[in-house]
Amino acid sequence: MREDDAYRAAAMYYLQDQTMEVIAGTLGVSRSTVSRLIKAARDEGIVRIALRRPSGTGADLGHRLAATFGIMAHVVPVRERASEVQRLEQVAMVAAGLVTDWVQAGMVIGVAWGTTVTAIARHLTPSPARGSVVVQLNGAANTFAGGVTYAGDLVSSIATAFDSTPHLFPVPAFFDFAETKEAMWRERSIRRVLAVQRRVDLALFGVGALAADVPSHVYNAGYLDDAEMAELAADRVVGDVCTVFLREDGTYRDVAINARATGPTPHELRTLGRRVCVAVGAAKVPALLGALRARVATDLVTDEATARLLLEHLHRESVAG
Amino acid sequence: MREDDAYRAAAMYYLQDQTMEVIAGTLGVSRSTVSRLIKAARDEGIVRIALRRPSGTGADLGHRLAATFGIMAHVVPVRERASEVQRLEQVAMVAAGLVTDWVQAGMVIGVAWGTTVTAIARHLTPSPARGSVVVQLNGAANTFAGGVTYAGDLVSSIATAFDSTPHLFPVPAFFDFAETKEAMWRERSIRRVLAVQRRVDLALFGVGALAADVPSHVYNAGYLDDAEMAELAADRVVGDVCTVFLREDGTYRDVAINARATGPTPHELRTLGRRVCVAVGAAKVPALLGALRARVATDLVTDEATARLLLEHLHRESVAG
DNA sequence: AACCATCGTGCACGAACGTGCACCGCCGCC
DNA sequence: GGCGGCGGTGCACGTTCGTGCACGATGGTT
Secondary structure, eight states: OHHHHHHHHHIIIIISOOOHHHHHHHHTSOHHHHHHHHHHHHHTTSEEEEEOOOSSTTHHHHHHHHHHHTSEEEEEOOOTTOOHHHHHHHHHHHHHHHHHHHOOTTOEEEEOOSHHHHHHHHTOOOOOOTTOEEEEOSOOBOSSSHHHHHHHHHHHHHHHHTTOEEEOOOSBSBOSSHHHHHHHHTSHHHHHHHHHHHTOSEEEEOOEETTOSSOOGGGTTTSSOHHHHHHHHHTTEEEEETTEEEETTSOOTTOGGGGGBOSOOHHHHTTSSEEEEEOOSGGGHHHHHHHHHTTOOSEEEEEHHHHHHHHHHHHHHHHHO | OHHHHHHHHHIIIIISOOOHHHHHHHHTSOHHHHHHHHHHHHHTTSEEEEEOOOSSTTHHHHHHHHHHHTSEEEEEOOOTTSOHHHHHHHHHHHHHHHHHHHOOTTOEEEEOOSHHHHHHHHTOOOOOOTTOEEEEOSOOBOSSSHHHHHHHHHHHHHHHHTTOEEEOOOSBSBOSSHHHHHHHHTSHHHHHHHHHHHTOSEEEEOOEETTOSSOOGGGTTTSSOHHHHHHHHHTTEEEEETTEEEETTSOOTTOGGGGGBOSOOHHHHTTSSEEEEEOOSGGGHHHHHHHHHTTOOSEEEEEHHHHHHHHHHHHHHHHHO
């Protein structure tokens, strides 16, 4: 009843662009109520506002990225002087819109966790997809107490947006001993989650950068100690995708720590349908490059600045090497 | 450059909901300019506002229609007391939004012509689909001069919205002699259009009602003379789809005039991918029923009132019969 | 029955927005 | 070089919108 009026009001307002006064007349309520109805319509996801990137800017960068890495690139135009957090916000909003467009009833949506995915989650508007499932891709419980809650909240907030069932993955980001992981991987409770993960139709993840100015969530939340960080550096690791570490050339198999990591490897990711990688920031460029070379993504969402840096980085490398 | 600013302004306004004042600050222009940029973004289709029908109302009607006819039903909630023209506008806007969502690069879009399709065209916002084609499904030139222009304008305005190539169908709605049609159908120029029509991925059409209060475009524009109208009535014809006449039970093959009609028959329509039928109004109910029974549509867009009438009509019929 | 909590609604005011008008820089033309 | 048209911009004004507040209805509790 109420939702219905909200729909009607929103339709008249956004599609017909009538003034709220007029709408109030037809609906037989006061103008303020109409204002509230329309606000409600927005909040409840009845109204969906999407922006199409104008063909001009970014299109060129997008094509080059697409050609180079065999992906769909979504390059968001942003003011040059905008701060990285602003740019992340913008990109996250666009990514949220794209994901909303892509999600369908019955889909299995896999999500990693981290600053980027959190930002996207914040901008998701409700858009129910009947029978869909949101599954956490990599473990997140850390040695402190907060971890489970953090990733758990993230997964369930995303699940709420799509009105789908959340599946948490109650394991640490990294085991201390590879044998523990192997043991756990034989447990039925874990196998159930792993089975859902393998059915993911739409995976959503960022990339973590080892050498970030604003250190990525993974690296400063107590998941890794100093010795491990040193080991990674010595191994020429530049970042991670779903807490699996990568080098700039896209290799990862012989990185020791990965045997103890809980996220899907690039190899495993590649069996999934659509893999959406979202990344913003100069610091992430090497890690992003590694990720793209490991072919973890089918879609990349980034901003102009990062896209440009990525291509420049690639160019410099090819000149030097 | 300008489009780009429009995009940025629209992004900040609609996604971040910043005030225009703030946006003016970041963009370094006056607030008025921002207002104009955002208006431009809307007009140029950079901003796309879509409404999701709330699960409550109409969903039930939608499900029943879906179950009964094996289609996807999109039932638009509208005030009961709204006039039929208002309801058509509403539905046309929703249909325009849906079509915009569905159109992809490289698609072949087939359109009929008539009041309904015209209304939809009026509400299409630009959304370029690279390499797409819009093809006219049925002839429109009438015995007077205006016909070609009318349908031609319609087709090209739709083509403009999708930035695609228009293909006109330069034949009358009905030939006077079936032999002429057969002769024309052997002409290469016509065969080319027919070939495009067969590749249609998304067909868009209304239904014409023979007994309309507001007579459908087809029936009062001089396409048919009194004798022909009488013939149709005697034949229990209730309306048409793409100028092919149907009875309420969905039969059409033995309607004599159809041998002279230029639109695709239901049988031919059924070979196409997505067929979107849009219809509003009590008068259209029998014709719509015939169309659905002839399985011409995969998707139906209508309003609550028409949907309800349709189901009631069906029910009365089953009780009576 | 009286009371209170809660919710929804309308009113009123300040903030935000759209647009006619005047101005300015640019360009082509005389 | 002066001049007039023109696209674009900012200013100012009237309109439209968001929201705190108070009021009345409703339903549950003592």
